[in-house]
Amino acid sequence: MAVWYSNRTTGTMGWQAKAVIALGVLAVLLVAAVPVAFVVGVILMLLGHVIGGLALFGASILAAGAAVVIAGFSGVQQVRKLVRQQRYRIVQLRRGEYDFDS
Numbered sequence: 527m528a529v530w531y532s533n534r535t536t537g538t539m540g541w542q543a544k545a546v547i548a549l550g551v552l553a554v555l556l557v558a559a560v561p562v563a564f565v566v567g568v569i570l571m572l573l574g575h576v577i578g579g580l581a582l583f584g585a586s587i588l589a590a591g592a593a594v595v596i597a598g599f600s601g602v603q604q605v606r607k608l609v610r611q612q613r614y615r616i617v618q619l620r621r622g623e624y625d626f627d628s
Contacts, residue, residue: 542604545600546600546604549593549597549600550597552593553590553594553596553597556586556593556594557590557593557594559590560586560587563582563583564583566582567579567580567582
């Protein structure tokens, strides 16, 4: 039985998997907030707060980029961990157990 299947059937998820999911959701939310921050930044600049508008937009881009990078790295580590836990079996078939016809 595969590791992911046994985890799915038991219904328990480790704190590391929950953290990876939370980081992914946070990254998606921050990326979705970038256009909103841009609109708010433009409104601030139209009202005369140029530095504040640029700072808001720049900070939203930096936060979204950092969240995406962190979520990506943690996701890669989680996948590597799952692959390391996987036990591969090699089964040798006898003559009657396979067919060459396609």
